[in-house]
Amino acid sequence: MDTLYINIERLCGRLDELAQVGAIDGTMGCSRLALTDEDAEGRRLVITWMRDLGMDIAIDGIGNVIGTWYGSKTDQTLPSVMTGSHIDTVRTGGRFDGNLGVLAGLEVVETIAERGLSPAHPISVGFFTGEEGSRYAPDMLGSLVYVGGLGLESALHIEGIDGTKVGKELERIDFRGQAPCPGPVPKAFLELHIEQGPVLEAENISIGAVDSVQGISWTQITIEGQSNHAGTTPMQMRHDAGWVAGEVTSFVRRLANEIGGNQVGTVGKIDLVPNLVNVVASRATLTADLRNTDDERLKEAELRLANFCDDLSEQEDVRITSEILARFEPVKFDDSLVREVIKFSKSLKLSVKSMTSGAGHDAQMFARICPTAMIFVPSKNGLSHNPDEFTSQEEIENGSNVLLQMMIQLAGLNHG
């Protein structure tokens, strides 16, 4: 059989159309926080495309959507070969993060179908609820529930940054489905994704064969002090939650620098109460995002942050409490699938390197239940979680063709 190639115009057409949903004016980016009206509209659009391709649609209790394609010679009793990702975005997101993996999956199906070929195994393309974790923590929520890492009932009770609950929002947007969680175990799971970092571009390499994902630790820290008059309260009499939040924020950066290696640390969200120019803040809530490829170093970072907060609490006479929002250990992908990514990239004459992922991905959840790997394509200037996120057509085409070859290999192809 000749080598098949995806149709890049068709794929980019769908990427463009999906990016119009929740488009951020004047940019290429999108805002489709999980389970918002924009997310719902994006979901409905992708489901329309799945239906057009003749896929069976299953929506599970956490709102994951799995489209499954059976060709004329597919054995429907066999486990699916699954690909996919997410279509929710951060509030100020790009158009590629997650969306590429889902739409490239549809492109794989269409490429095979239009040649009149049929896979031996069913091919499934999924998009998973709340991968970003920006509205509802933890990140990778839908895929975590799919693989049985979190019970459905607990997930439905998660409260978001706006006080809404996952279950209620799923009902509101009509995406609380009937398919069971945990879901069926696939034969294998593959995810195509933009790198979201600078490595491939800097080294002029087309494909990343992702062999691992670093560990993720998210903590919400709440500081309760005392509000008071900004003009009259002597400095030594303050219990200033705003200042303490600032100290914690700079400590997170110092901590990452001191631990060094792969350690990163971010305070991406701070809320002050009452948040007024002339009032010492009574309350601050902030998030610490710590990540490392080495779980021992990550634990060290968590401990040092906790100790720092304890000391500050005593020194400033403020109450500091913390809540874990997400904690995932580093994940290793399936060696033989990673080798296949390298092999197929080379056979398509594409430069390739093994690498680790700095971002979290649905694939890291699937690695718990089936052989899993990821394919990365370059991100311009290493930008992501930013409306300017960009990956060229050629780079998308390269990655999607590697995905296609991998899916064909795993699903097996027959003439239909």
Ligand code: GLV
């Ligand atoms: C998900 O995008 C994450 O890595 O934060």
Ligand code: MN
């Ligand atoms: Mn993503």
Ligand code: MN
């Ligand atoms: Mn993301």
